[in-house]
Amino acid sequence: MSHPAQATQPIGEDGATRLESFKYDDAIVRKFVLATVLWGVVGMLVGLIIAVQLALPAANLGLEWTSFGRLRPLHTNAVIFAFAGNALFAAIYYSTQRLCKARMFSDVLSNLHFWGWQAIIVSAALTLPFGITQGKEYAELEWPIDLAIAVVWLGFFGVNFFGTLAVRRERHMYVALWFYIATIVTVTMLHVFNSLAIPVTLTKSYSVYAGVQDAFMQWWYGHNAVAFFLTTPFLGLMYYFLPKAAEKPVYSYRLSIVHFWSLVFMYIWAGPHHLHYTALPAWASTLGMLFSVMLWMPSWGGMINGLLTLRGAWNRVAVDPILKFYVLGITFYGMATFEGPMLSIKSVNALSHYTDWTIAHVHSGALGWNGFMSFGMIYWLLPRLFQTNLWSKKLMSTHLWIGTIGILLYVIPIYTGGITQGLMWRAFDASGRLAFPDFVETVTALMPFCWIRVVGGLLYFVGVLMLALNTVMTVLNRAKVYDEPIITAPALAPRYIDPPVPETQLAGNLGVALAADSVFVSGWFHRVWERKPLKFTILAIVAVVTASLFEIIPTFLISSNVPTIASVKPYTPLELAGREIYIAEGCYNCHSQMIRPIWAETKRYGEYSKPGEFVYDHPFQWGSRRIGPDLAREGGRQSNDWHVRHFKNPRDLNANSIMPTYEHLLNQPLDFEGIQRRVDVMAMLGVPYGENVKSGKAIEAARVQAKQMAEDLVKQGGFEGMGDKKVIALVAYLQRLGKDISQPADAPAAPAVAPTARETFKAGDKVLSANVSAKEGAR
Template sequence: MFALATLIWGTVAFLVGIIVALELAAPSVNMGFDLITFGRLRPLHTNAAIFAFAGNAIFTAVYYSTQRLCRARMWSDKLSRLHFWGWQLIILSAALTLPFGITQGKEYAELEWPIDIAIAVVWVGFFGVNFFMTLATRRERHMYVTLWFYIATIVTVALLHVFNNLVVPIGLFKSYSIYAGVQDAFMQWWYGHNAVAFFLTTPFLGLMYYFLPKAANRPIYSYKLSILHFWSLVFLYIWAGPHHLHYTALPQWASTLGMLFSIMLWMPSWGGMINGLLTLRGVWQKVTSDPVLKFFVVGITFYGMSTFEGPVLSIKSVNALSHYTDWTIAHVHAGALGWNGFMTFGMLYWLLPRLFQTQLYSTKLANLHFWLGTVGILLYIFPIYVAGLTQGLMWRAITETGQLAYPNFVETVRVLIPLYWIRVTGGLVYLSGSLLLGYNFFQTWKTRPAVYEEVVHSAPPLERHYDDDPAPKSDLTGVLEIAKSIDVFEKLNWHRRWERLPRVMTIWVIISVVVASLFEIIPTFLIRSNVPTIATVTPYTPLELAGRDIYVAEGCYNCHSQMIRPILSETKRYGEYSKPGEFVYDHPFQWGSRRIGPDLAREGGQRSNLWHLIHFRDPALMTNGSIMPPYQWLEQRTLNFKTIPDRVWAASYLGAPYTRALDDSIAMAKEQAKAIADDIEKQKGPSGLEDKQVIALIAYMQRLGTDIYKTPAAPKKTESTEPPPAADKTAQK
């Protein structure tokens, strides 16, 4: 069931990814339809690829390998079924909410709080309990390395998911993160980076350690190397998240620490790659004819490439160039399509004959799938690597006179369009390969026997008491006692004992993850100097708060950043660099991770209200060459003022010092909306817009980045909930 779900959701994820890529190359593909704009579809694509495709692949591997490694059936068939159907319903919920703008606005954590609760119940209550109870009732005392990686995955993903998704709900489909600004950014990338680590890496390494030796009919190359690989990843990975936030408002010590641990991850990751590839020693001739081994070899190679490139991208000087560019997108897709995709395809081709007790329908089609997939990946990632380098270099280019060589952001966009078309072609080739897998899957299923042979394997229950082998002694002579102790330690008998004790193994994983997390989280949250107070920064007005929620719902953070780094080219292009204290009322933070469009951190006051109105209606009319889709429906849909008091209450609960707005938020919002609508009408724009969604969004856009240019008022006269005055243009210049 999980194998079939993997195939179906993988095809969906690839198809949605192609549509998203096509919208960058040809924005008119959107046809002005709000449900399929880039900002709404991109989260659907990422969630489908990660949680639907990779997630079901993980469960396929876990359910198949765990029972055989434990010599025991899964503890509860009922929990297994609840897990399967629960997870599919979660995926369907994502597909039915994200296109409608129901989102938390945080990458890889977009799903709203009811779905988050469902994920926690299914992951921990159904999947986790079933797995750990199977370990407890296993009939094989020794736990193979694959099970270690599964333990780390289940425990760590649960911790990451719960603590990153703590929110204050204001309705069934809306909530605000309890974290704000710098702290929210830290928590998000603590989660985001380690979701890649413990959802897209460790379970697939468990898959590798089980299915690769099976396919090659060879034992894993090095048991000692597998121990080093596992514990190094568990101890190091959790520290590395902050490297995603170099040169942002995050404290430099945190991002530097993330960089150091990212660099340290390189060698153990390559140790795992080497362990996998050297498992094939003596059987490399089989790789030429066996499509399963082909997929595994290339998949492991992509793992090595990604785990080398990741540490390189974490280096500050490299990150200054690569961040916000398509280089990061290429890196992510190389890992997802090459590592996760190919390991999944290899596993499925190995499983099909065994699940259906027949021969694979066509090895030739499987080999063709391999070549289509390989060519598709290369066509997909190479143009995006070029696009990323092009963006980074053009954005940073400075003339001999000290001015920006390409002052108009759209100049870079125009250059990238041919590269986006090549990317679409690569995606189509990759998708065609997965369709071949689907055909092979179906035809293999059709040739299954009328009645499956039920092969029963039995093993006696484990005895409750077990006497460990005597501790080994050192064979060294004429050396210090400490040298003998090291020699005994290196024999790893102590680890062999752990491998018989799932509780001990789990506790050490939890300790490793929690200690590393708290070491970074506690200083970030408790040291006030990390987020210095700015006297002129005040909460959003009720209308701006509603406008910000529209910004989040439309997925604008997928294309725009709100973080100006202290880099010359950025301050020249966008203005004063961003300060930590500017974001204390941002729930969630909206710094973004990609610039398909320009940064918006200092957008407030830069353009007229009418300009923004026309820009939302037809972006290309205001910026020739823009690939932003039109948002004309914002001008047509009525703003629900009745929901504003709940938004204001939640913001107040989270620390915003509102006074009048708590009791009079609707009147204040309507007053500010009328002022903006009147201003648009005075500029010969349309009339009657004071109750439209676009007015709220314009109010939010005009507020961005203006607080730091205001003159601090006397404390007794400060009114934090009134609409802010226009930005001081002299200060901006």
């Protein structure tokens, strides 16, 4: 029953079977497995800490480095790129060698990949808590690290992987390898294009995209990072390790082919569903929604294929915790991939977006799918890699159940809290006013759910500690000298002769049908691709690039997608410096800057956001979550003094606030000298700064505005000596937000003194309507 082609294929030049001997490189797999466990502990510990901070702000100990805005990116980067990343590398290195019947192409590249990736993770840990960030979710790392990622991912990992495919001894590329191919090429494409930026300093860069286009690129990246970093490689893992653990082949190889192509082709379109009702063109978000809904089918096709692989083996599932991990992981995948399309439907998204519902959705996928699939793989690998028995099967079983309970306790309260949050935001009383006009009411209502989540997260984390203990003890009991079996396999013949194409059965039909059938008969075209890595890779690239271009080209090139607004001017040099502090502190992790055209939002925050308002925002700062209120029209709502006191201690002004203290901003000096360089780079990106670009002008302008604001602050009875502190720049930025649209088109680029009174905002409303209707086309 061997492949018909293989059976007739002469092997070796003399036509006889020529066996080659080699060894699998399991040392590199051992390293990635240990790194997975280590970073799993670190990443989830940070997650637990920030979960506590949401319920108990003082848990950041008042330190700037441990505030929520700085630690949340560390948590997401650690669990995605460190924990899940190392897990998928372990899976790929182990399975690729065996599926190709070949040692990895280069041991040097394997080790460069491993140590390079760990260096990147350490770099992230050393930069994010210090506010060194690009301010784009899941793509926060600054440009030198981005360059390192590109080199390590493609130069070391990619070359090593494709080199292994080139020297393989198994003619057919098993479906898991297809998923790995899609992972490598698509992540490269996503990372490179989303990270395009102009460096300002060694630790700062500005995205080349602005506003709507930056948002589109970011969520094209963000969504597909989920798709091609957390889904496709883990599906490859499932297609290899589940049959291995169950000792049964995958349920349907046919279904796996449909699963692969439909998933790869559809996933890439779905990114815009993260931007429903925002300033993104409606056609793009509708397209994203439709493909997201269609995506449900291939996702469930994969889930069904996984679960049915266990047909006839469910008796083993009952007694084997590893299979239980897989069953639960695949089940969570099924639930998350049902919920994802549902959340992408606009009417559902109007309620769920910015709420904790999204966080629950993400964690059911991350903890259930990525976590449990990784744990199952690690427990299966540990005895094989370290050539000893697993230290404690009982502890593994306990991990399974405590982890499952942890996930449920984590997600159920946040689902409840998220829906509560969304309903409270949009609730009106009988007189047509917001039922909960004070945002903090919607925060305090969630506190019980936050605490239950902490308990759930703690249980899950305890489970990870059990894994770590089991790993350490198993490693301590490892074989003194690893037995490295010598594998023999026949080399592939240098030239492959295709078996004859089956004859068409359409004799007597139209000529067109005959011609088509000669191409498609028995799906011959695809059968050939399945043994040609280069052709297969090119076609996978075509699939993802086609989809991307159909959304990116119109968004970037059709001018009506981003109508300009004459009154929208660039930020002043001081405001630009303040914006950088806003990004460094990670304010976007809790505050959005995007008012959707929904009555409850315009009632609470003001006029809905327009695409033309963000044309100078490198990068955009729309955010994806509202732990605090939206800030799109914050300018002029509060006095400068209010803002400074609020940063010093939010609870001095609002006893129930959960915002961290930012007292350090009142003490740390503002780097005026660095402002010129920042303005120059913005000008390079097309921001019309005019006179400010001249050497020294930007610094001078920033000092003048800071001095005026500091004097104004004192007049309001506020703190003295703030004129050269970071806080003054941040307040200048906040006071500018959302104000341009209410200014006349010929207004100066910035007010001499930052506006202070609520009346300013209200007065501007009168100008706003006429200004917008005159300058902006219909969305």
